[in-house]
Amino acid sequence: MKKAFFGALQIGLLWVIYEIGLEAVKMLHLPIPGNVFGMLLLFLLLATGILKLQWIDMGATWILKHLSFFFIPISVGLMTLGTVFIHEGLVLFLILAVSAAAGILGTGISAQFLARSSEESHEQQHSHSL
Numbered sequence: 001m002k003k004a005f006f007g008a009l010q011i012g013l014l015w016v017i018y019e020i021g022l023e024a025v026k027m028l029h030l031p032i033p034g035n036v037f038g039m040l041l042l043f044l045l046l047a048t049g050i051l052k053l054q055w056i057d058m059g060a061t062w063i064l065k066h067l068s069f070f071f072i073p074i075s076v077g078l079m080t081l082g083t084v085f086i087h088e089g090l091v092l093f094l095i096l097a098v099s100a101a102a103g104i105l106g107t108g109i110s111a112q113f114l115a116r117s118s119e120e121s122h123e124q125q126h127s128h129s130l
Contacts, residue, residue, distance in 0.1 A: 003058070010059025017042050
């Protein structure tokens with residue numbers, strides 16, 4: 001019972017951060033989705049140590065474990081758009097393919113850059129210790 005209460009509390013905290021992101025985007029008239037701003041806010045809070053990982057870990061783990069369940073409403077909604085897919089399917093496919101390629105490319109370049117800079121800083125630390 002105690003574990004379920006703390007899990008629900010953690011999910012509530014994540015929801016509050018999400019809502020803050022939505023409201024901040026509205027108030028500041030930012031050209032990004034509120035949920036993305038909320039994720040950036042969550043990252044900033046975790047990176048600065050203002051928010052401790054253990055404060056949201058159980059709730060976030062539960063959400064990730066049941067993530068596929070949250071896509072059911074979207075999937076059902078897509079079933080009603082059959083005519084759109086028939087008429088605009090190729091364009092939608094191209095948009096998805098280009099978006100996926102851009103995401104994969106961006107992630108790969110970022111990972112290589114971070115790995116390279118990590119190796120360089122490790123080598124500098126090693127050369128200074130000699």
